[in-house]
Amino acid sequence: MPGRRRPHPFQPALWRTSIDVPALVEEVRSLYFPRVPGPVPVFFAAHRPLACAVTASEELVFPAVYIHQVLNHPETPVEVLRFIAKHELLHLAIPPKRSGRRVQTHPREFWDAEARIAPESRLAWQWITENLGPCLARSSRAREVHITRTWTALEFAPRAPWAPITPIRPVPAPLL
Numbered sequence: 387m388p389g390r391r392r393p394h395p396f397q398p399a400l401w402r403t404s405i406d407v408p409a410l411v412e413e414v415r416s417l418y419f420p421r422v423p424g425p426v427p428v429f430f431a432a433h434r435p436l437a438c439a440v441t442a443s444e445e446l447v448f449p450a451v452y453i454h455q456v457l458n459h460p461e462t463p464v465e466v467l468r469f470i471a472k473h474e475l476l477h478l479a480i481p482p483k484r485s486g487r488r489v490q491t492h493p494r495e496f497w498d499a500e501a502r503i504a505p506e507s508r509l510a511w512q513w514i515t516e517n518l519g520p521c522l523a524r525s526s527r528a529r530e531v532h533i534t535r536t537w538t539a540l541e542f543a544p545r546a547p548w549a550p551i552t553p554i555r556p557v558p559a560p561l562l
């Protein structure tokens with residue numbers, strides 16, 4: 387059937403980065419989330435979220451992290467992948483909070499914990515916005531970032547390097 391030829395959107399993609407992403411996720415897990423059983427498998431997939439953590443369910447016997455295929459690029463900085471690993475594994479450590487019919491995927495304690503373990507958050511978002519801006523969409527609720535179908539136009543486009551903001555006051559040499 388012709389309609390069946392389209393690949394399934396959740397089909398995991400082959401690796402295009404030289405970074406050992408499973409090792410990176412495991413490093414982050416063992417360092418910040420030793421109570422989360424690991425290693426947590428990680429896949430690149432062309433689905434809607436920029437990244438997501440899937441908890442164990444009837445369909446999936448183990449938790450896993452999915453990162454959007456638009457980040458499966460040789461020039462994606464390791465800092466961005468590490469930040470995403472921290473954010474997604476934090477979802478496994480701090481599960482969504484339910485109050486009545488409302489589900490809070492990012493409760494206050496989630497953001498507090500992220501601020502403690504990921505001081506690079508702003509820089510990572512700056513890189514993501516600068517490099518993937520045209521295909522980013524923010525959902526109206528829960529501060530979740532999605533990737534629109536236009537991402538394929540960026541699939542092989544060059545990426546800017548990780549560029550920390552130059553501090554206004556120069557950092558003293560002994561601290562560098």
Ligand SMILES: [Zn+2]
Nearest residue numbers: 473477491492
């Ligand atoms: Zn999240």
